[in-house]
Amino acid sequence: MFAVVRTGGKQYRVATDDKILVEKIDGEAGTNVTLETLMFGDAGAITTGGSVTAEIVAQTKGDKVIIFKKRRRHNYRRKNGHRQQLTVLKITSVG
Known part of the structure; x- marks a missing residue:
């Protein structure tokens, strides 16, 4: 079973x-969060509603992006x- 979350x-x-990896969500490592779900799917059947629970594993930073402007x-x-x-x-439950 899968879900599409936003x-x-x-x-x-x-x-x-x-x-x-998602944009920063407030919380410490080990905290559970509920994500906004758009739809669920399972072997060809797609439905709406339900919930997805995830656990925060770590807070980190992405790769550095260099912005260089020159005239x-x-x-x-x-x-x-x-x-x-x-x-x-880490997704703990879908459904």
Whole structure:
């Protein structure tokens, strides 16, 4: 059985015991959270409703993204970086 959940403006297809990286969710490691579900599916049958429970495994950061701006012949250079804060979730129950 799988479910489609939405968190952080993105949608994820999950099943029991999956681990996913999502945008930061407040909470400590070991805390259980309930995710917004869009639909469930099982062997060709798709339904709505139900709930998905996940456990926060860790709070981490993603890879660094470098932003570099330059304008030719104007002596203009700007370098900036960004690391997105992420949460690792383990799906404990679907249904």
